[in-house]
Amino acid sequence: MTRYDKLLYFIRxxxxxxxxxxxxxxxxxxxxxxxxxxxxxxxxxVAIHVIIVLGLNLFIGYTGQISxxxxxxxxxxxxxxxxxxxxxxxxxxxxLVGVAALVALVALIIGIPTLxxxxxxxxxxxxGCNSVVxxxxxxxxEVTGGSSGxxxxxxxxxxxxxxxxxxxxxxxxxxxxLISLLLCLNLVRSGVGRGLAAVAGDETAAEALGVNTRRSxxxxxxxxAVLASVAGSLFAHCYSYVSPDSFNIFVSTDLVIMVVVxxxxxxxxxxxxxxxxxxxxxxxxxxxxxxxxxxxxxxVLVLMFLPQGFVTGLVDLIKTRSxxxxxxxxxx
Amino acid sequence: xxxxxxxxKQFGGLPALSEVSFSVPRGQLTALIGPNGAGKSTLINCxxxxxxxxxxAVRLEGEEITSLPSHAIARCGVARTFQNLKLFERLTVLxxxxxxxxxxxxxxxxxxxxxxxYLRHRERRLKLRALEALDHFGxxxxxxxxxxxxxxxxxxxxxxxxxxxxxxxxxxxxxPVAGLNATETEAVACQLRRLRRAGQTLLLVEHDMELxxxxxxxxxxxxxGCVIACGTPDEVQCNPRVLEAYLGRMDATA
Numbered sequence: 001m002t003r004y005d006k007l008l009y010f011i012r013x014x015x016x017x018x019x020x021x022x023x024x025x026x027x028x029x030x031x032x033x034x035x036x037x038x039x040x041x042x043x044x045x046v047a048i049h050v051i052i053v054l055g056l057n058l059f060i061g062y063t064g065q066i067s068x069x070x071x072x073x074x075x076x077x078x079x080x081x082x083x084x085x086x087x088x089x090x091x092x093x094x095x096l097v098g099v100a101a102l103v104a105l106v107a108l109i110i111g112i113p114t115l116x117x118x119x120x121x122x123x124x125x126x127x128g129c130n131s132v133v134x135x136x137x138x139x140x141x142e143v144t145g146g147s148s149g150x151x152x153x154x155x156x157x158x159x160x161x162x163x164x165x166x167x168x169x170x171x172x173x174x175x176x177x178l179i180s181l182l183l184c185l186n187l188v189r190s191g192v193g194r195g196l197a198a199v200a201g202d203e204t205a206a207e208a209l210g211v212n213t214r215r216s217x218x219x220x221x222x223x224x225a226v227l228a229s230v231a232g233s234l235f236a237h238c239y240s241y242v243s244p245d246s247f248n249i250f251v252s253t254d255l256v257i258m259v260v261v262x263x264x265x266x267x268x269x270x271x272x273x274x275x276x277x278x279x280x281x282x283x284x285x286x287x288x289x290x291x292x293x294x295x296x297x298x299x300v301l302v303l304m305f306l307p308q309g310f311v312t313g314l315v316d317l318i319k320t321r322s323x324x325x326x327x328x329x330x331x332x
Numbered sequence: 333x334x335x336x337x338x339x340x341k342q343f344g345g346l347p348a349l350s351e352v353s354f355s356v357p358r359g360q361l362t363a364l365i366g367p368n369g370a371g372k373s374t375l376i377n378c379x380x381x382x383x384x385x386x387x388x389a390v391r392l393e394g395e396e397i398t399s400l401p402s403h404a405i406a407r408c409g410v411a412r413t414f415q416n417l418k419l420f421e422r423l424t425v426l427x428x429x430x431x432x433x434x435x436x437x438x439x440x441x442x443x444x445x446x447x448x449x450y451l452r453h454r455e456r457r458l459k460l461r462a463l464e465a466l467d468h469f470g471x472x473x474x475x476x477x478x479x480x481x482x483x484x485x486x487x488x489x490x491x492x493x494x495x496x497x498x499x500x501x502x503x504x505x506x507x508p509v510a511g512l513n514a515t516e517t518e519a520v521a522c523q524l525r526r527l528r529r530a531g532q533t534l535l536l537v538e539h540d541m542e543l544x545x546x547x548x549x550x551x552x553x554x555x556x557g558c559v560i561a562c563g564t565p566d567e568v569q570c571n572p573r574v575l576e577a578y579l580g581r582m583d584a585t586a
Binding site (some may be wrong): 204206 | 380381382403406407411412414418420421422423425430431432433434435436438439440441444445447451457473474476478481482494525
């Protein structure tokens with residue numbers, strides 16, 4: 001083996017780790033190049049969306065289920081943090097963890113009955129949950145501040161170092177996003193992850209291979225809810241203000257659009273989807289009033305031409321093409 | 333190894349299986365045959381827990397597995413293939429085989445997410461075993477293909493590879509050569525012989541009589557949900573009730 005071969009082999013063996021390293025390095029250097037607070041604020045919002053979409057992609061893309069209610073968990077995380085840190089004056093970090101644990105419990109309670117459903121019924125059930133949570137946020141004035149929202153959430157801090165400007169928050173939120181990314185990448189490359197893919201492929205076959213389909217679905221649902229809750233807490237700390245409208249059902253559909261556009265069952269696709277849909281309104285700000293229309297249009301286009309989503313669809317296409325080409329070579 | 337004791341299954345009031353009893357001895361190939369609609373697939377589904385039998389008991393090594401869910405039965409070491417392929421089309425060929433090792437891949441999501449070194453080593457071992465299984469079925473050059481682009485015959489073999497890779501105690505094959513041509517059938521027959529020689533216990537549901545008579549140690553004939561004959565291939569072939577089930581009553585046309 002020459003040195004060049006060895007290098008190629010090393011790259012192929014560790015391609016996932018190397019890509020993550022390269023991506024981390026890019027993010028580390030980004031604030032040095034880009035110091036416009038507005039742009040950094042946007043990329044921080046992208047990171048928050050990435051955290052949710054990663055979990056949601058595990059649930060929708062990998063496990064083949066559907067949820068139109070993840071904005072509820074996002075909202076519960078945000079309001080949990082708001083109430084915990086302001087009303088009860090608890091420390092932010094323990095609140096973040098505690099709220100995530102509570103949201104996990106809520107997801108478990110919701111998931112056990114609703115995940116018996118599938119397809120449209122599951123979509124309706126999760127949509128309903130989101131409506132309930134949104135209505136509670138809107139109506140329970142004394143606790144949530146009602147439609148005027150909840151202000152005055154303190155920034156996260158380590159010791160005296162507060163993550164209170166865009167650059168500092170950039171490092172915090174992207175670190176958490178990268179950790180989530182790593183955890184998800186690890187999960188899908190394990191036996192458990194293949195079990196999830198099997199559930200998406202065919203539940204009878206998955207059961208026949210020893211996958212407890214019911215428990216797998218609930219586990220992933222809870223995991224995705226926890227990620228959404230953490231993202232919600234970060235969202236609350238980032239803007240120090242939350243209002244019910246950030247967590248209504250249209251946010252849920254936007255999250256699903258991010259998953260679909262990025263690619264069903266593609267972890268890297270989640271990054272693309274979250275970035276693309278978050279930044280889309282910026283590029284076409286003249287369409288601001290028609291945002292939902294544009295998102296719907298993008299969704300329709302993607303579903304028509306690459307039903308597995310943008311990144312996954314392209315990757316699948318390339319894989320299939322190259323396999324077919326090789327088989328033609330082999331026969332000729 | 334596998335004992336069926338008076339297994340019955342009714343869909344509504346319609347009996348699909350009535351009082352089916354036979355056993356599958358260890359290390360042998362038992363074939364289950366019968367005309368269309370005899371209840372063969374229903375029986376397989378009852379054994380693997382996809383359907384719950386209305387009454388009766390299924391025992392594996394003396395342990396009752398009748399009321400266990402499908403995944404628990406799989407964890408007892410019962411693997412199967414499906415009549416109409418159930419491959420995971422979007423996964424690669426290699427990943428499809430690896431799903432056959434799900435039981436050994438660990439089931440803690442936390443551990444999987446942390447990917448500790450022991451898990452990494454286990455993944456590598458499982459991958460080697462999967463590649464070995466692919467090699468046995470002559471598919472190793474297509475390991476990185478998505479399963480969806482494979483030819484039908486290759487898919488059939490891939491499903492066999494997925495079912496055998498975990499070295500199950502009992503392997504249930506639901507029509508492994510249906511829709512294959514003569515050469516492909518012969519290739520599958522070779523594989524079955526190899527498994528049988530390696531001491532694999534097999535229950536084979538098949539319509540291809542030539543294949544069944546060549547390979548089976550024991551043949552069980554099912555008709556309208558009842559076992560009408562059970563014995564060696566030669567005995568079964570001469571059994572008048574079997575001939576009647578397949579060819580119709582002789583004196584009716586005479």
